[in-house]
Amino acid sequence: MTKKELLPFNIPPILGTELTNIQTALTNRKLSxxxxxxxxxxxxxxxYLGAEYSTLTPSCTAALEMAYLMMDLAPGDEVILPSFTFTSTATAVTLFGATPVFVDVDKTMNIDLDIVEQAITSKTKAICAVHYAGTSCDMNRLVSLGKKYSIYIVEDAAQAIFSYFGNKPLGSFGDFAAFSFHETKNIVCGEGGALIVNNAKFVQRAEIVKDKGTNRQRFLRGEVDKYTWEDKGSSYLLGEIPAAFLLSQFEGGERITQKRLExxxxYRQNLESVSEINIMNIPSYSKLNAHIFYIVTESGAVRDQLASYLRKENILAxxxxxxxxxSRAGKRFGRTHGDxxxxDDLASRLLRLPLYYDLSLDDVDYVSEKIRGFFLRE
Ligand SMILES: Cc1ncc(COP(=O)(O)O)c(C=O)c1O
Incomplete structure (x- = not known):
């Protein structure tokens, strides 16, 4: 095999229909x-989700913040979340002076629900479950926990569009769910996100909170003759140009997902017989969107050596x-429940392989061969 040009880790998908929509947005002369x-x-x-309400936001981070703003999260409150996640899952909580409570993950890399139940206190206002790599958390159990203790469930579904728990799409279970359409995700618009509100109690408040605390949306519908300050709020709207781009991606979403799944x-076919690694662990209730393909090596040292070896072969893993x-901020602002x-173990041994819409199966074979070659060389 001849050495490849640099094989990137991610390339955002472009379907070819985005420009037509953007042109329509320009013609409409309506850009907000x-x-x-x-x-x-x-x-x-x-x-798609059977949601009560949804709104595009500038990012998944903003969507998480908007959810906590709506539930009046405040100092003294706690939100249970995994430590193995992106900073936004926690910064959205600390922004309101509340405390993220870190709980261990299980072998699926999602929050361990046995430990979550032990971590619940009278201060717990919400549990934020991250569907890591598009792998579903056990949503039946999580929703039951929320009901049992009267706490809100937030799905950090940043990576999970087009993934399912059983036959139901992720993002349709929590009181709130947040998606990301950052260029590293399956469905993209550069920077962007969405907040999904599945709890009807929050719908009216959502349209005020997202629009700087005003009843401007009612004004735009002609229900009031002027708009005014009504509630807490911030600026959580996404402009029309990224929204125009995003609509093309929603409409082509099945095509993108199908290709990623191939x-x-x-990767799985090629690598499952390599005895030195484990392939990511998918519970039977989880139907994947192929956001990430990761392997787990036997030690952190081997993971780092493999990543450097692949880098020398022009492959970014x-x-x-x-x-x-x-982390420094985690220790300062958060609390850790249990060990x-x-x-710590899996984070040190996990390696993500290149995976994107335009990646050819030949390239997948090439990466897989290099991984096999690394272990044969040992
Ligand atoms: C689990 C998780 N939550 C939140 C985010 C933040 O998404 P955004 O960049 O859209 O704010 C990410 C981004 O990678 C993520 O992986």
């Missing part, structure tokens, strides 16, 4: 967050989160 494409995207999300399956409980043995 109240236009045709925002409405189309929200309608698409509501239909790549994911090919990357580890993932530095667990938040071990974080699985998190």
């Amino acid at each position: 967050g109240d236009g045709f494409f925002n409405k189309k995207c929200s309608d698409w999300l509501n239909k 790549v994911w399956q090919r 990357i580890s993932h989160y530095v667990p938040l409980h071990s 974080q043995k699985v998190t």
Whole structure:
């Protein structure tokens, strides 16, 4: 095999229909967050998820913040979340002076629900479950826990569009769910996100909170003759140009997912017989969107050597989160419940392989051969 040009870790998908929509947005001369494409995207999300309400946001981070703003999260409150996650899962909590409580993950890399139950106190306001790599958490159990203790469930579904728990799409279970459409995700618009509200109690407040605390949305519908300050709020709308781009991606979403799944399956076929590594662990209730393909090596040292070896072969394979409980800000702002043995162990041994819409199966075979070659060389 001849050495490849640099094989990137990610390339955002472009379907070819995005420019037509952007041109329509320009022709409409309506570029703020109240236009045709925002409405189309929200309608698409509501239909796909069966949601009460959804709104595009500038990011998944903003969507998480908006959820906590709506539940009046305040100092003294706690939100239980995994330590193995992106910083936003925790910064959205600390922004309101509340405390993230870090809980270990299980072998699926998702929060361990046995430990979650032990971590619940009278201060717990919400549990935020991250569907890591698009792998579903056990949503039946999580929703039951929320009901049993009267606490809100937030799905950090940043990586999970087009993934399912059983037959139901992720993002349709929590009181709130947040998606990311950052260029590293399956469905993209550069920077962007969406907040999904599945708890009807918050719907009216959502349209005020997202629009700087005003009843401007009612004004735009002609229900009031002027708009005014009504509640807490911030600026959580996404402009029309990224929304126009995003609609193309929603509409082509099945195509993107199908292609990613082919790549994911090919990696699995190629690598499942390599005895020195484990392939990511998928519970039977989880139907994947192929957001990430990761392998787990026998030690952190081997993971690092393999990543450097692949880098020399022009392949970018990357580890993932530095667990938040071990970070400077995590120690300062958070609290750790129990030990974080699985998190610390798996985070040090996990390696993500290149996976994107335009990745060819030949390239998947090439990466797989290089991984096999690394272990044969040992
Ligand atoms: C689990 C998780 N939550 C939140 C985010 C933040 O997403 P955004 O960049 O859209 O704010 C990410 C981004 O990678 C993520 O992986």
